């Protein structure tokens with residue numbers, strides 16, 4: 001529990017409507033809270049494949065000993081490839097609890113938190129070549145402007161990008177303290193925490209290519225889910241949630257749902273809950289990290305007879 005306190009645990013796992021003996025995937029193992037409950041509901045039958053790209057999560061997974069459990073140290077954007085490797089072509093349910101774990105966030109050396117000094121890192125996968133330091137010191141001003149604006153919804157993104165570039169022209173920006181100092185001139189007084197959280201969110205999304213990875217995972221999820229199989233996704237900011245919501249309701253990330261000649265919607269998923277599920281007052285009180293969580297649940301549609309080969 002000290003590694004990560006699971007959010008919307010019961011709600012997101014119950015949403016999978018687990019059939020003992022079924023095949024399930026947790027694409028974000030973290031500290032394994034959701035995986036442990038899925039395994040419990042499997043009642044010693046079936047199989048759970050849990051993905052995480054972080055070696056720290058991999059170490060945590062070694063504590064979960066079960067014949068019904070397989071840990072996959074990989075980015076969930078390769079979901080289909082790894083499942084195929086393990087001989088699991090079709091699965092009954094997929095759970096995703098997006099973002100970073102408390103362990104990642106609370107470990108100063110990982111560079112995710114504005115609260116500590118540490119390296120400008122922010123990589124969930126420590127073997128990945130792109131760190132926040134690389135982004136901040138090498139990206140063109142225009143690219144930085146776009147990232148801060150789009151991913152952080154930072155209001156003065158253009159000024160911020162300019163400030164970063166002029167600071168790095170004097171001296172390389174190495175650490176979180178260096179970075180905070182470099183952008184002090186455009187950090188609004190009295191709103192430092194909120195502003196820095198937005199700026200860090202933007203860098204984190206870029207470093208981990210979070211939105212593209214999510215899109216790729218969702219597209220593969222519908223390919224590997226059996227008809228009637230469940231998808232349960234917890235997101236923590238509006239950019240992620242919008243992608244999940246659009247994909248469930250429209251079968252695409254942008255634009256309108258396609259319709260056939262008869263006006264029937266062509267999309268692979270049906271929403272199970274009309275509105276997103278949010279944490280109870282009790283959970284909000286007990287776990288501040290749950291405050292922005294939104295759970296969306298969908299079910300894979302039956303393939304229409306006309307599309308079956």
Ligand SMILES: C[S@@+](CC[C@H](N)C(=O)[O-])C[C@H]1O[C@@H](n2cnc3c(N)ncnc32)[C@H](O)[C@@H]1O
Nearest residue numbers: 006028030031032033034052053054075076097
């Ligand atoms: C919020 S935590 C999950 C916590 C977990 N549900 C629990 O209860 O302990 C998110 C985890 O997903 C992992 N993660 C995020 N994006 C990923 C991706 N694209 N591929 C693989 N793992 C990812 C992170 O490394 C982190 O450990």
